[in-house]
Amino acid sequence: MSHPLSRSRTTPAPARASSSLNAARRRRELSGLADGTPVDVLVVGLGATGAGVALDAASRGLTVAAIDAHDLAFGTSRWSSKLIHGGLRYLASGQLDVAHESAVERGVLMERIAPHLVGAQPFVLPLTPLVSRSQAALARAGLRAGDLLRASARTSRSTLPAPRTLSPVETRHMAPVLRSTGLRGGLLSWDGRVTDDARLVTAVARTAAAHGARVLTRTRALSLDGGGALVRDELTGEETRIRARAVVNATGVWAGGLIEDIRLRPSRGTHLVLRSEDLGSLTAGLHIPIPGEANRFVLVLPQGDGRVYVGLTDEPVDGDVPDVPEVPETDIGFLLDVLGSALDVSLGRDDVIGAFAGLRPLLDTPGTPGTSGASRTADISRKHAVLTSPDGVVTVVGGKLTTYRRMAQDALDAAVSARGLTAGPCRTACLPLVGAAAPAALAALDAPRRLVRRYGTEAPAVHALGLEDPALARPVVPGHPVTVAELVWAVRHEGALDEADALDRRTRIGVVPHDREAALDTAREVLRHEDGRLTPRTP
Numbered sequence: 001m002s003h004p005l006s007r008s009r010t011t012p013a014p015a016r017a018s019s020s021l022n023a024a025r026r027r028r029e030l031s032g033l034a035d036g037t038p039v040d041v042l043v044v045g046l047g048a049t050g051a052g053v054a055l056d057a058a059s060r061g062l063t064v065a066a067i068d069a070h071d072l073a074f075g076t077s078r079w080s081s082k083l084i085h086g087g088l089r090y091l092a093s094g095q096l097d098v099a100h101e102s103a104v105e106r107g108v109l110m111e112r113i114a115p116h117l118v119g120a121q122p123f124v125l126p127l128t129p130l131v132s133r134s135q136a137a138l139a140r141a142g143l144r145a146g147d148l149l150r151a152s153a154r155t156s157r158s159t160l161p162a163p164r165t166l167s168p169v170e171t172r173h174m175a176p177v178l179r180s181t182g183l184r185g186g187l188l189s190w191d192g193r194v195t196d197d198a199r200l201v202t203a204v205a206r207t208a209a210a211h212g213a214r215v216l217t218r219t220r221a222l223s224l225d226g227g228g229a230l231v232r233d234e235l236t237g238e239e240t241r242i243r244a245r246a247v248v249n250a251t252g253v254w255a256g257g258l259i260e261d262i263r264l265r266p267s268r269g270t271h272l273v274l275r276s277e278d279l280g281s282l283t284a285g286l287h288i289p290i291p292g293e294a295n296r297f298v299l300v301l302p303q304g305d306g307r308v309y310v311g312l313t314d315e316p317v318d319g320d321v322p323d324v325p326e327v328p329e330t331d332i333g334f335l336l337d338v339l340g341s342a343l344d345v346s347l348g349r350d351d352v353i354g355a356f357a358g359l360r361p362l363l364d365t366p367g368t369p370g371t372s373g374a375s376r377t378a379d380i381s382r383k384h385a386v387l388t389s390p391d392g393v394v395t396v397v398g399g400k401l402t403t404y405r406r407m408a409q410d411a412l413d414a415a416v417s418a419r420g421l422t423a424g425p426c427r428t429a430c431l432p433l434v435g436a437a438a439p440a441a442l443a444a445l446d447a448p449r450r451l452v453r454r455y456g457t458e459a460p461a462v463h464a465l466g467l468e469d470p471a472l473a474r475p476v477v478p479g480h481p482v483t484v485a486e487l488v489w490a491v492r493h494e495g496a497l498d499e500a501d502a503l504d505r506r507t508r509i510g511v512v513p514h515d516r517e518a519a520l521d522t523a524r525e526v527l528r529h530e531d532g533r534l535t536p537r538t539p
Helices: 023-035 048-059 088-092 096-113 133-152 168-174 197-210 252-257 329-340 401-419 439-443 449-468 484-493 499-506 513-527
Strands: 039-044 064-067 118-126 164-166 186-194 214-216 219-225 228-233 239-249 267-275 285-289 297-302 307-311 354-360 385-388 394-397
Touching (some): 023 214, 023 239, 039 048, 048 064, 048 401, 064 197, 088 133, 096 133, 118 168, 164 168, 197 401, 219 239, 297 329, 307 329, 499 513
Antiparallel strands (some): 118 186, 219 228, 228 239, 285 297
16 A cells, blocks of 8 residues: 555645745745735744644635744744654543544654654663563553554554563663663553654744745734734834734743733653763663652653653743743752663763753643642643633643644634634645655655655755755764754755754754854854855865
8 A cells, every 4th residue: 555645635735835934035024914914814833833823724725924932943842752642641541532632643743744754763661670560561551552542543553563572682682771680571662753843843834834824933922912913023123013814822831921811830841861872772762660650751762863862750830931941950860860770871960961841831720630739740631722812812722742733723723713714624634744755755865864854855955965065064063963054954944043043943953052052153154144155264
């Protein structure tokens, strides 16, 4: 049977615009909104959900403006665990609808929307002395249930292999870093994993732009109502009123700052960044059980670039929501302690080369587990909600990265209904993103595999920049695989406007502070010209 992306029915309608985002396009499109002509839909927030709303609306034939005070994926969407979950955790807690929705959306992402960015990731749950035999039996049953979820979502077995039990020798072969004393084997399972969550958001936004959406970063909403927003260009300070027939607030943990009566209970998830060499040759991710917890694990996820991410915690956050959350030392100590319970290496604070935290916009509603004075945000439902204010602003909150597409669909359906817009049916479940192609087509591309996993069908064009100019083929940071050509591509085609855009979100060099500092001069050199070309060096 052919892959879904090989079928003509999944081919999008001809694009009405280029998918490239850059400074010149931003200026032109922001200026074009100043004449007061209303758009059908104004989207505020360009994380995964907001970009998803923009794509859904534009692909239904609506005119769209999508704005963000900062950058694409500036907030929560770049701080995820990088997993596209199948819903097993929600199944275990009895949230059957959330579990099934997650499994469906995972399959759609892996097989239709973004197979270049989302693939299968193996995980090993080591059966250490801290995991009782009854807990192991429960975990096996859970993995079997997760495989049934996969089948119910109609995700093929070739996309996600079956879980199985590993012998102690097989377990250590996949993860030699595990302590052998008392190791009874392991449980192998598979889940979806996105190469880079910020790159997924960028691909969604660029696909929206290809369908005519105006995607405008550094454009802050100062006030919001059902007829549009007063916005400020953060680069020039100029203020403009954007008129709209429908407004969608997709600002995540910041949603309550624009619309009253939105109650959220943010939860902080922290990840550490370690060197791959400190954890040996991991051929799979690890789920390390948290001592004393029945169904919570610390995730160890190799990145393929010399780094390994370790997370995550789940702690409630009180007070004002920061633009960039800080990582408490208590979170770092907790994660290192859990690693120490299962690994045969001793990792200390000095081995942590970076850390990041994200805030999940969990909906705080009466009767939701954990919201009646309890402190456990781990128990709050990940189900999303779509709320409409008295003046007609539609706000979408809750949810998670895996289900961004469905959240966007539900939000736009509500806006279309509330404002009486004429729109076509939702197409995003079978609409490939920029760079997407069937696995066979991706495998045949003449470009390094690392670039294919990040750029898909655009990988040969990115690679060609370095072939045409050797100065662009060099690594941005010695020992790190990202090349200068990727920074140039980010400026020319992916809307990167400053060093932070290029280093922290388009390439993720910036998650390690030392590497970020080393890359700043090169990034500034590339950004000196809007077309991303390097300034000729003086002989």
